[in-house]
Amino acid sequence: xxxxxxxxxxxxxxxxxxxxxxxxxxxxxxxxxxxxxxxxxxxxxxxxxxxxxxxxxxxxxxxxxxxxxxxxxxxxxxxxxxxxxxxxxxxxxxxxxxxxxxxxxxxxxxxxxxxxxxxxxxxxxxxxxxxxxxxxxxxxxxxxxxxxxxxxxxxxxxxxxxxxxxxxxxxxxxxxxxxxxxxxxxxxxxxxxxxxxxxxxxxxxxxxxxxxxxxxxxxxxxxxxxxxxxxxxxxxxxxxxxxxxxxxxxxxxxxxxxxxxxxxxxxxxxxxxxxxxxxxxxxxxxxxxxxxxxxxxxxxxxxxxxxxxxxxxxxxxxxxxxxxxxxxxxxxxxxxxxxxxxxxxxxxxxxxxxxxxxxxxxxxxxxxxxxxxxxxxxxxxxxxxxxxxxxxxxxxxxxxxxxxxxxxxxxx
Numbered sequence: 371x372x373x374x375x376x377x378x379x380x381x382x383x384x385x386x387x388x389x390x391x392x393x394x395x396x397x398x399x400x401x402x403x404x405x406x407x408x409x410x411x412x413x414x415x416x417x418x419x420x421x422x423x424x425x426x427x428x429x430x431x432x433x434x435x436x437x438x439x440x441x442x443x444x445x446x447x448x449x450x451x452x453x454x455x456x457x458x459x460x461x462x463x464x465x466x467x468x469x470x471x472x473x474x475x476x477x478x479x480x481x482x483x484x485x486x487x488x489x490x491x492x493x494x495x496x497x498x499x500x501x502x503x504x505x506x507x508x509x510x511x512x513x514x515x516x517x518x519x520x521x522x523x524x525x526x527x528x529x530x531x532x533x534x535x536x537x538x539x540x541x542x543x544x545x546x547x548x549x550x551x552x553x554x555x556x557x558x559x560x561x562x563x564x565x566x567x568x569x570x571x572x573x574x575x576x577x578x579x580x581x582x583x584x585x586x587x588x589x590x591x592x593x594x595x596x597x598x599x600x601x602x603x604x605x606x607x608x609x610x611x612x613x614x615x616x617x618x619x620x621x622x623x624x625x626x627x628x629x630x631x632x633x634x635x636x637x638x639x640x641x642x643x644x645x646x647x648x649x650x651x652x653x654x655x656x657x658x659x660x661x662x663x664x665x666x667x668x669x670x671x672x673x674x675x676x677x678x679x680x681x682x683x684x685x686x687x688x689x690x691x692x693x694x695x696x697x698x699x700x701x702x703x704x705x706x707x708x709x710x711x712x713x714x715x716x717x718x719x720x721x722x723x724x725x726x727x728x729x730x731x732x733x734x735x736x737x738x739x740x741x742x743x744x745x746x747x748x749x750x751x752x753x754x755x756x757x758x759x760x761x762x763x764x765x766x767x768x769x770x771x772x773x774x775x776x777x778x779x780x781x782x
Contacts, residue, residue: 502572534548538559551599627655690709737780
């Protein structure tokens, strides 16, 4: 919720023209509005708590209505409100969140090496210190992030991951590691703090120029590791912050093609699938996209696994799959086109969302808030159509004259 909306709601609730019951009703409407934006219950609680603190009016009786018609009391136990309701979340919110995070003058250096004295001077100024002090810098990062998430919506999983990376603890205090690699090193690691006490005035994540100038490589990890996403060796804190950035930023030197090739190699899928040659005009390696790369690769792997299930169930030939990654008007599309198959459901059942199936239910949990999802397909060798399966809108079929196979489209 934007600052202006908070002010608007606060002003109305502070008005003498509203009695207590009317104010309570307004709290309920505000909660419902926040829920429609795709916020988790914890986010809703935080936003209403911000309003409550501003005007001094409690909301202990405020309830929000879930999709299962179960009323949830926001004040009874807010820790119980973190369970997500499975409904569409606008994926543009994730891109906006990560873009703004990358632009923030303090937070951006949790995903970039520090290689300029002017950057250090700006950090010192914000910390109120004459010389660089790592402890003060970490506290600045933590306070800035907690302020940042109050005005920028993102899926709770992303906010948890970043908080754990910065503080070593998730919101529920249960997670102490982050990413699919279960990394335990963070900006608050005791060994990193100990290193900073022995390396006064030195940043833990120096760039090439600083390493050369100060003859200090920054904090070197006690246990280097290879990432699952890129197979790269991470040996220092400088390399770790770049790895953290790579988890959210697809670009020329961190391309989707590279991630896909590594996934195919790790799973030995090149032996089981005939991937058509990736053409440059159809798979743009220079596209820049802020997204959750781990979730994107998980979505890709789930689709490939579905292709294998279909092949085995219907005794089909070796799958022929074409991959495309391109821009389309205001969107970026990643498509997985299984060319030698048909969609084994009739079109009307797909539109009516009858028996969505276990695979689709699990798949939506992966892509919700990450991207929209649609298919183009030959339905039962009878009809050809494009259907929006997950984009927050009622399902519709755009009829096609003809189409070969089944094409799964992730729209960012």
